[in-house]
Amino acid sequence: MIDKRSGEVSNLEVPDSDATTGIGHTRWSTHGPPTDINAHPHTDCTGEIAVVHNGIIENYDVLKSKLSSHTFESDTDTEVIPHLLEAELKSDTSLREAVQAVVAQLEGSYAICVSVKSRDEIVVARDGSPLVVGYGDGENFVGSDVTAFLEHTQTVTYLEDGDVARVDDGDIEVWNGNQKVERDVERVEWEAEAAEKGGYEHFMRKEIHEQPTALRQTLSGRIDISAATADLDLEFEEAFLESIEEIQFVACGTSYYAALYAAELLERFGDVRTSVTIASEYRFGGGRDPYCTLTVAVTQSGETADTLRAIRRAEAAGARTMAVTNTLGSTVTREVDETLFIRAGPEIGVAATKTFASQVTTLALFSVFLGRARGGISAAKARDVLEDLQRVPGAIQQALDREREVIDAAEKYEDSRSFFFVGRSLGVPVALEGALKLKEISYAHAEGFAAGELKHGPLALVTPETPVLGVLTEGANPAETMNNVTEAQTRGADALGCVSSDTRFRTLDVSFSVPDVGVAEPLVANVYLQLFAYHVANLQDRPIDKPRNLAKSVTVEWLVISWNSRVTKPETHMRTQHKHAF
Ligand code: F6R
Numbered sequence: 001m002i003d004k005r006s007g008e009v010s011n012l013e014v015p016d017s018d019a020t021t022g023i024g025h026t027r028w029s030t031h032g033p034p035t036d037i038n039a040h041p042h043t044d045c046t047g048e049i050a051v052v053h054n055g056i057i058e059n060y061d062v063l064k065s066k067l068s069s070h071t072f073e074s075d076t077d078t079e080v081i082p083h084l085l086e087a088e089l090k091s092d093t094s095l096r097e098a099v100q101a102v103v104a105q106l107e108g109s110y111a112i113c114v115s116v117k118s119r120d121e122i123v124v125a126r127d128g129s130p131l132v133v134g135y136g137d138g139e140n141f142v143g144s145d146v147t148a149f150l151e152h153t154q155t156v157t158y159l160e161d162g163d164v165a166r167v168d169d170g171d172i173e174v175w176n177g178n179q180k181v182e183r184d185v186e187r188v189e190w191e192a193e194a195a196e197k198g199g200y201e202h203f204m205r206k207e208i209h210e211q212p213t214a215l216r217q218t219l220s221g222r223i224d225i226s227a228a229t230a231d232l233d234l235e236f237e238e239a240f241l242e243s244i245e246e247i248q249f250v251a252c253g254t255s256y257y258a259a260l261y262a263a264e265l266l267e268r269f270g271d272v273r274t275s276v277t278i279a280s281e282y283r284f285g286g287g288r289d290p291y292c293t294l295t296v297a298v299t300q301s302g303e304t305a306d307t308l309r310a311i312r313r314a315e316a317a318g319a320r321t322m323a324v325t326n327t328l329g330s331t332v333t334r335e336v337d338e339t340l341f342i343r344a345g346p347e348i349g350v351a352a353t354k355t356f357a358s359q360v361t362t363l364a365l366f367s368v369f370l371g372r373a374r375g376g377i378s379a380a381k382a383r384d385v386l387e388d389l390q391r392v393p394g395a396i397q398q399a400l401d402r403e404r405e406v407i408d409a410a411e412k413y414e415d416s417r418s419f420f421f422v423g424r425s426l427g428v429p430v431a432l433e434g435a436l437k438l439k440e441i442s443y444a445h446a447e448g449f450a451a452g453e454l455k456h457g458p459l460a461l462v463t464p465e466t467p468v469l470g471v472l473t474e475g476a477n478p479a480e481t482m483n484n485v486t487e488a489q490t491r492g493a494d495a496l497g498c499v500s501s502d503t504r505f506r507t508l509d510v511s512f513s514v515p516d517v518g519v520a521e522p523l524v525a526n527v528y529l530q531l532f533a534y535h536v537a538n539l540q541d542r543p544i545d546k547p548r549n550l551a552k553s554v555t556v557e558w559l560v561i562s563w564n565s566r567v568t569k570p571e572t573h574m575r576t577q578h579k580h581a582f
Contacts (some may be wrong), residue, residue: 004039013112025052032075044086058108124362158329204349230365260429261386262363283309302330388518393418410535434529442537451484464492473521498525
């Protein structure tokens with residue numbers, strides 16, 4: 001039985017069934033509009049072979065032209081896969097062999113999942129898109145992300161590029177090429193409840209409120225006050241750490257802003273030159289003389305295609321590499337020399353919140369660690385910074401406890417025409433992140449920039465209908481930023497500011513108080529901006545956890561889709577999983 005619908009997953013009504021295998025997929029439209037016909041799964045001419053696919057088949061038109069006797073129904077690239085399978089699947093071929101023969105013809109990136117009517121097995125394959133299998137009790141699972149089936153099992157295997165796996169209710173067998181291979185079975189330490197809403201209306205608000213806990217996990221066991229350093233379990237040799245001439249960050253979106261924050265800290269404490277490049281814009285070298293470079297990929301998912309591509313370029317050019325990620329077993333962790341886990345726990349809301357805080361905090365620890373290794377920071381200063389970091393979870397809790405003030409501000413400004421976010425120094429990445437959060441979940445126009453840039457152009461857009469939000473805390477040059485905020489106020493704009501608790505800017509229309517945590521104050525200010533974005537979007541009744549056109553993991557360079565599947569014992573009630581729908 002196949003049922004598929006455009007729109008929300010809730011549009012689909014999956015009836016009770018005694019089937020033992022099932023596949024499901026939430027598709028993002030790349031080839032063809034989001035219609036019922038273009039929804040997954042896609043089938044062959046007989047309707048017996050069903051396929052879901054995350055990725056892009058770049059040579060699908062060439063393959064399709066070779067299948068001239070086949071009738072295609074959709075506009076998708078995916079549909080060639082079941083038709084190719086129809087040609088390969090003979091009575092004496094196993095489904096796994098047929099899938100291997102088909103994927104050998106595909107160009108592009110894919111994680112696919114194949115189910116054939118009346119067979120109690122599914123076969124999956126990956127190349128360039130994430131794929132994880134989960135081991136249940138008499139039932140097994142496959143997903144593009146472990147959170148899809150975390151409520152059923154924490155025991156998983158992350159498949160690698162080129163892997164084809166046969167999954168039924170027993171053992172899971174994995175092949176790579178003609179070889180049967182053994183892949184590590186790992187235990188994910190995330191609890192199932194962490195991937196549930198736990199009484200909150202939206203994952204995003206839950207995840208904003210989880211930040212104190214997430215940061216305690218991030219910091220746990222990593223601060224060594226007596227040695228005035230951070231213990232990050234990195235295996236870089238001392239000589240290498242001392243010889244680094246430049247740290248290059250590559251990242252996208254919110255992770256890029258976390259990298260901007262971190263780069264500033266590394267310049268201050270790590271005694272090292274830094275650069276931060278949007279991963280999709282990254283080109284290594286360009287004919288420069290070779291020098292000692294560490295390239296750091298900041299990526300919550302560890303699967304962002306642009307970031308993976310950038311880190312591969314850096315590696316090919318001879319740089320040492322490190323990943324800062326939330327995701328055990330993710331592709332980036334297999335490709336870099338060292339990994340720093342941010343330990344934020346699962347983040348389900350499409351908009352990154354707690355992972356930004358954990359990324360910045362992890363990299364703040366790294367800046368102290370590097371500064372101590374290179375002599376860029378004194379023991380006394382390092383202790384101050386580490387003690388400030390230890391106080392951040394409590395400071396964020398204090399900000400969260402004042403959520404009512406943010407709701408009042410959201411009610412006052414929700415209908416504004418545009419929002420401007422400004423800051424200086426460590427306030428710049430937070431201003432950029434504040435604007436991104438607001439635009440992505442509320443759809444309001446919002447722009448973030450360095451406060452000094454207001455007068456170089458954006459001021460022309462400032463009117464009484466365009467509130468300006470300033471990051472006015474320590475670490476963000478508050479007095480100078482306030483001058484720029486005042487420039488906007490004199491053009492009639494209302495001004496909202498996140499202000500250090502010991503400072504007053506009396507002319508602000510709304511102030512949010514940030515406890516004293518030194519260079520981490522802009523990070524706490526960011527919590528107010530997250531709440532502001534959330535409540536504006538909530539007042540507008542937006543689909544906050546799944547904003548239009550966006551996805552949690554951007555696993556190819558221009559689209560994303562995500563799916564998950566399950567194989568159960570025959571007597572187990574079967575239901576197709578749609579939980580991990582983006
Ligand atoms: C915004 C957001 C995105 C991601 C970006 C990178 O709220 O979540 O901008 O930050 O797609 O994703 P990762 O960190 O997984 O590489």
